[in-house]
Amino acid sequence: MNAGRISTRVVLRPLATAAVLACAVLLGGCFTQNYQRGYILAEGALEQVPLGAPQEQVLITLGTPSTVATVSGEVFYYISARTEQTSFLPQHTVDQRVVAVYFDKNRRVQRIANYGVEDGKVFDYVSRTTPTSGQELSYLTYLFKIFGK
Numbered sequence: 001m002n003a004g005r006i007s008t009r010v011v012l013r014p015l016a017t018a019a020v021l022a023c024a025v026l027l028g029g030c031f032t033q034n035y036q037r038g039y040i041l042a043e044g045a046l047e048q049v050p051l052g053a054p055q056e057q058v059l060i061t062l063g064t065p066s067t068v069a070t071v072s073g074e075v076f077y078y079i080s081a082r083t084e085q086t087s088f089l090p091q092h093t094v095d096q097r098v099v100a101v102y103f104d105k106n107r108r109v110q111r112i113a114n115y116g117v118e119d120g121k122v123f124d125y126v127s128r129t130t131p132t133s134g135q136e137l138s139y140l141t142y143l144f145k146i147f148g149k
Contacts, residue, residue, distance in 0.1 A: 031087055034094075038080035039066055041099060046112060055107040062101070073110075076101040 041062075048061045058076060065076035078099040085091040095116065102111040 033085050035083045035085070035091065036080065037083070039063075039078040039099070040080060041078065041097070046099070046114065049101065049109060049112060051109050051111070053109045055103055055109075058101055058109060062099075065101075073105070074103045074107065076103075 045062055049058050055074075062076070062078060066079040067077045069075040069077065078097075078101075080097045081093055082095045083091045083093050098115040100113045100115060101109060102113070104110040
């Protein structure tokens, strides 16, 4: 009778080990990691920069911009991208944003836009509009291509 119990333990132990390993492999493929690159916009930060605010207030509130454009007036760009990676799969971009703060000739905030990529087009989440043409669109598209990789 003892010989029957020993053989059952010997057979069940490898099966239990195999079952635990199979569950670990299956659960190991379910872990997703999130990565944030670039500027992280704090909640409520854009509301602290009203229209007409001086450039110094923008720098104090939002910090140093990712890049600055001076072609047709000064613009601060804060660029960010959020990606996800599930276990061993390659990373894929979940969201890309460009917060643009436009200044007038007196270096006061003229307009604020929060651009994102929606359906492959630049989309302004503040005014809910898509630019139709102009130099800015090509510049933002260029930024998304560079920082989206």
